[in-house]
Amino acid sequence: MKKLMMALAVPALLAGCSDKKTPKTGDSEGLAGLFWQQSANVISVRTFDDQPIKNAQILIGDALNSPFSGNFLTTDANGQVEIPAGWNTGMAVTVQAPGFIRSTYMNQEPGALTFKLRPSVTTTQYEVKGVTSGLPVQDKDGYVDFGLVMPAFSKMALLSFDINNVISPQSDRIEAMGQDIDVPANISLPRQSEKYALFTITLDKPNYRIYYGNTGVNRVFAARGRFPFKSTVDALRGGAEFYELINSFTINGGAVRDIDVKSGSTRLDMPTRELNFNAKQDVMAPAFRSDEMFIAVGVANQSGYLIPTDVKKIENGKKLGLNTLPGSEPMVLGVLKKTSEMKSGGDRMSATLLPFAAGVAPKMLPLIPDPSLQSGEILMPKFNTIDGVSPIATYSVLSKEEEVVQGSAKVKVLNPQWEVYAQNWLERMKLPQWPNDSVPAGKKRWEVNFVGSQTATTAPVGPQMIESATHVTHSSVSF
Structure with missing residues (x-):
């Protein structure tokens, strides 16, 4: 039964x-508005309902003071911080705040950006x-x-x-x-x-x-x-x-x-x-x-x-x-x-x-092997796209298995800890070293998603890439 x-x-x-989250009413809200340009020299961090997040921390680059000094920033009461002068080329940008999921956006060019963070479960x-x-x-x-x-x-x-x-x-x-x-x-x-x-x-x-x-x-x-x-x-x-x-x-x-x-x-x-x-x-x-x-x-x-x-x-x-x-x-x-x-x-x-396209079978990306972990890097499965589908993004999520109480019983759930967005399909990925970070104890899972599109050849880095997505192939590794 x-x-x-x-x-x-x-x-x-x-x-x-x-x-x-709060239900959205169209593409101008919710995911489509997560990431857009603002005034010339300010990074803004905000909630999904557009409230500023003060004391959010931002790491630009691979690690504290790498590749330049002063790359670890904290937002003010308005959820803003000035862009450092040392940022002059594309780098990973990682954002974290208490009560929210840490997010990394790969290969970001210097400029005024707004990030909206998803609340932690x-x-x-x-x-x-x-x-x-x-x-x-x-x-x-x-x-x-x-x-x-x-x-x-x-x-x-x-x-x-x-x-x-x-x-x-x-x-x-x-x-x-x-x-x-x-x-x-x-x-x-x-x-x-x-x-x-x-x-x-x-x-x-x-x-x-x-x-x-x-x-x-x-x-x-x-x-x-x-x-x-x-x-x-x-x-x-x-x-x-x-x-x-x-x-x-x-x-x-x-x-x-x-x-x-x-x-x-x-x-x-x-x-x-x-x-x-x-x-x-x-x-x-x-x-x-x-x-x-x-x-x-x-x-x-x-x-x-x-x-x-x-x-x-x-x-x-x-x-x-x-x-x-x-x-x-x-x-x-x-x-x-x-x-x-x-x-x-x-x-x-x-x-x-x-x-629906009457009489036309959908084209499917192939099923892919699981990713693997090696020397601090995530090695992605390699595969070829199919005719008519452009590789627009890679989306990865690190989750921790946690035990919660539902009713009178205890249930294990996957709680997202870190999400990573990148353009195109990555072959390997190394996370930035967050200052004073420690690996969470217990069972964890890395999920990888290769996102393709029949309607677009590129997409902005971030959750709004889903608006252009028509295809995805997914696998994961637990450790």
Whole structure:
């Protein structure tokens, strides 16, 4: 049953990970405004809601006083500091402030720049819980109706993926046929009964719960879906993996809400009938290796955030229709993975996000080996791009595994510590030496993302590069 419930989360899994910040309304806000020129001789450091960050520290170059003296700066009460005279060529710029993720921008030319920092994820977890309504439950109709509640996603989902944002690591226990069944906490199952062989099985878990690592305004998406009960249970009992049953699951609609998370627990009841995914678009699978699999996700844009409208596993060179949202520009997210890593939970993937092109298979960047660590450097996997896709950026994230409390249980999460942005695709990378820094204890992970574009040949260094991205291939190394 756990595998069955994991299958409910596949559409969101392939749509990515959430941005936990104030919802944006267009390209002029949020990620697109993270980095721009200001007055001639000042560096500014600000929050996402455009407030100055005082006492932020800035390192220009490789290490303290290298390659020039006076390269370690601190912002004033206005979040600003004058550019040092010794900065006269392209260098790495690293910015850090308490409560924010350290960020490095490679090969920055001297000039007036503004950096906006992402807040760090806290070890305190903020709960959002409630019920879903509007599911078309009919007892003994052969289908299980479910609500799947998750943070809404942005295009940054192509670059950072956390399965815990999609299928909750926490479970709520229900009883069926005298047995305890653990159901992921972010799934809502209104009371319903279905026949299986000679038995009537009742499922009853109306409440969902999800967690955020920060306070503030967040956008939530609730999907309305269903799957055939008997055939799905038979397949799982026969040893099938959840990803092999993707095409049996449908998403028919849903709803979005914004919620201001302020306290330890906030209630949010979610409707599921405000959006109906009742238009169809065909998508064709590309050619891929026999040990790989291709999954296509219909995607709709809701005020700058992406929500999944359907998901299908498509065989090599075949075509299938996806549910889409009428009145919204239909897009398709194509995901290529190793079949074996779907089962093991590996994060290696290649993805593309583009408007639907009828009868045209999406081009996919190849799956890449993991990076490696050698003598203080990160050695990147080498590979070639594909026709029509320009290599525009490399985005890397160092995260630390931490234990947090969600409900009554302890959960391990990856907490980003340092993110690095660079133009083009790097072959190797060495981090600047932050003054008086120490390596965090415990398990860590370096994730690398090679970003490509069918619509641009270059992109500015920084989070706004995602606006030009159409392709990404991702791998990681844990140590």
